[in-house]
Amino acid sequence: MLALPRLYHTPSSYYSMIARLALAEGGVAHERVFVDIHFRLGQQQPDYVRINPGMTVPTLVLADRLLDQSRDIAEFALKATPDTETKAWLDLHYGFPIEELTFGRILARNPVARIMIPKRLAAIRRQLLAHAARNPDLASVYEARAAVFAHRISAFEPDAVIRLAERRRAEALGFMDRLEQTLGDGRAVLVPPAYGVADVVWTVFLARMEFAGLGAEIPRRPALARYWRAMQARPSFAAADIWTKLHVGRLIGGIVGFGRG
Numbered sequence: 001m002l003a004l005p006r007l008y009h010t011p012s013s014y015y016s017m018i019a020r021l022a023l024a025e026g027g028v029a030h031e032r033v034f035v036d037i038h039f040r041l042g043q044q045q046p047d048y049v050r051i052n053p054g055m056t057v058p059t060l061v062l063a064d065r066l067l068d069q070s071r072d073i074a075e076f077a078l079k080a081t082p083d084t085e086t087k088a089w090l091d092l093h094y095g096f097p098i099e100e101l102t103f104g105r106i107l108a109r110n111p112v113a114r115i116m117i118p119k120r121l122a123a124i125r126r127q128l129l130a131h132a133a134r135n136p137d138l139a140s141v142y143e144a145r146a147a148v149f150a151h152r153i154s155a156f157e158p159d160a161v162i163r164l165a166e167r168r169r170a171e172a173l174g175f176m177d178r179l180e181q182t183l184g185d186g187r188a189v190l191v192p193p194a195y196g197v198a199d200v201v202w203t204v205f206l207a208r209m210e211f212a213g214l215g216a217e218i219p220r221r222p223a224l225a226r227y228w229r230a231m232q233a234r235p236s237f238a239a240a241d242i243w244t245k246l247h248v249g250r251l252i253g254g255i256v257g258f259g260r261g
């Protein structure tokens, strides 16, 4: 028997949710492997890095290839070659650094986090450089990842982060306006006639708006509110375990070893 596709993912992770939602919509049977990206930093362990040198989740391992970008996983799952309109929606979505919105808002509001998170990022950067020294075959990918963390440290620098959070919030609201305008003609999906990859990524984006405390902006846009209700009512939404709020118990449960997969 052929092995099932294997999805390495983290329940709370934005891009993992995109992969899970697309796999659910596409009816792709798969097995899930939990990666603890927050505490154990499983994404940086050499065995995982050999699968995904970008050191991120999700990764989908297929019999004949490996997909390490959520966009590729979504297109694979929905068997889609995006048309021009879908591609434009995907480019818009993937051009936005969602973690700067999520973390920027936490840091802008929480002075303790403003001190702790940059320290944690600096520790992770040092650990990446230590991995580079211990694993010469992977040194260049570890060094490249350390450079990404150096960038994060400066982006989340206490003086800069409040401005950054405000900028990302304004951009996110702009996206919601754009969605509202498009959906205003009553269409059921972003690019008619059928549900597609654009719906997958923008559904997860709306879930993240709720998660990040911007959920009240959705009902202010009636067409968007209608669309958001319809997307949440699809069976895929529950099947894919899309988070609209923080599940502290589940986050901790996953880390200490319960509720994996």
Ligand SMILES: N[C@@H](CCC(=O)N[C@@H](CS)C(=O)NCC(=O)O)C(=O)O
Binding pocket: 013, 014, 015, 016, 037, 043, 055, 056, 057, 058, 068, 069, 070, 071
């Ligand atoms: N371009 C990648 C981005 C994936 C990504 O950034 N994943 C985050 C979780 S939502 C991650 O793995 N972060 C861990 C880290 O940066 O160390 C994709 O679309 O799959």
